[in-house]
Amino acid sequence: MGRVIAIANQKGGVGKTTTAVNLAASLAAAERRVLAVDADPQGNLTSGLGRKVRESRPSLYEALIEQQPIAELVVVTDLEHLALVPSDRNLTGAEVELVPLMAREFRMREALAPVTGQYDYVVVDCPPSLGLLTVNALAAADSVLIPLQCEYYALEGVSELSATLERVKQALNPNLEIEGVLLTMVDERTNLTQQVIAEVREHFKDQVFETQVPRSIRLAEAPSFGKPAILYDIRSKGAEAYLQLAQELLAQGQMALFSP
16 A cells, blocks of 8 residues: 655645655656645645646545545646646635535545555645644545744644644544654754754654755746756755655665665
8 A cells, every 4th residue: 555645734834835746756756656635725736746727627626525536536747657636726615515524534535545555655735724624634644744944933833733643643543653854944054044953853853854955946946837846957956855855755664765
């Protein structure tokens, strides 16, 4: 079975979607079969992979609300081993429409179950909230990856996220683990950044990835071209960081990054 990783933090602007796009692409570049799932109504994962369209088409909304098979919603990307379940603005209504439904927290788990075995990794990009879409992702996930921006308020809200993870683990998904905490937008030239890094590593200890994602203009530019960093500029520091993160993730699973 594929490993389902939810990328979550209720704080906006910490690099969730950037991480989802580039980690999924880096794993796919290592010839792992990856399914990226856009669970954010803003659809930034979809546009970041160059698959945003003007016309209406089925998206994750249809899987959650109408229980349309995920396999019918998957679209291809520019990377051979990377597929996408897109999002669109209809998903905004899913938060409300899920409320009266039976087993509402398990809709995503049920939707993903038939296809998870076809992939090595399923990467779910969560919205910047702790609503039903995020809870669905956490209930479906094997683990959660938490991006943290290197700024003064880095740990603000993390206690709330930790409490939510604990509630989900107790009530919905006892096997949920923390995959790791990823430091993003790192600028090691500043004393503040060094202080935040030290504080985060003190708080989370060995749950913090060794990889740190630097501030990178090329990384910020890539989504406007609908490409992950490795396709936009593979020599950029941002692309190198996410390739390193993929290698670290695969090493945790005792898998070599590139097959011999």
